[in-house]
Amino acid sequence: MGIDAPNLQGANLFQVIVTGDHAAQVQQNMHRGEGQFQSQLGMAAVEKALRARDQSDATDMVVKSQEDNAQFSTGDSLRGGGGGGGGSEEPRSSSDGDSFFEESEQGGSIQTLPSPFEVADRFRAVLVQGGRAIGERTFRAIDRRFLAGLLDQPA
């Protein structure tokens, strides 16, 4: 039987051998880079363990992601990670992925308000004037997002 003949399953043996050869070469190349891969894997495992430990510090609450231990990392990331704040900010670490911040960056930057008490008064006035419907709509949406966060699913 010639080597370039079809086998019972319809595959071309010659192609099978060439592909196998190629796969062996790729595997050999992967072994060469194995050391680097192992070190990266180790770093990832250590980072994951640290994150898990950090997450477990919270006793009675659920936070989807945990900010790092830098003292003002939350504020720095809120100020846009160098995008829209002052010049003396720390750059935001890429691993500092709080969903609130990520969501806010998508939906608009979070920043300090010029007159926060006016906004708070407006919040109260809208709840009072809007009555049951507007409050229910608002709080139901918020509760749904909380539940989605607990289940770690998109709202």
Added chain:
Amino acid sequence: MRLCLEKALREAIALATGRGGDMDLLRKLLSLAGQGCIADEPGPGRDLHDLVGHMLVRISRADSDALAESVGLLSILVGAIRDWRGTNSGATIPAWDRVPRP
């Protein structure tokens, strides 16, 4: 949301008055509250989102009057939500000083 903001208010009061309190817990609670709100939501949800973000920024910057301001803002928010709930949902909310403290 109400319980989260109430706990944040208790922490802010404790911190502002120097009677304990946990700054990190306060930040986590505000962050958690923020996770329930989205910026492009119209109405009270948007205001809540902006206010929580504002407090979080100022507290994280360690601005001198950030805690006092947060106590004021959180009081308004908690009061508004408690009023709305008591009026509209028919729920009985325990008085502020009767809520069990953890």
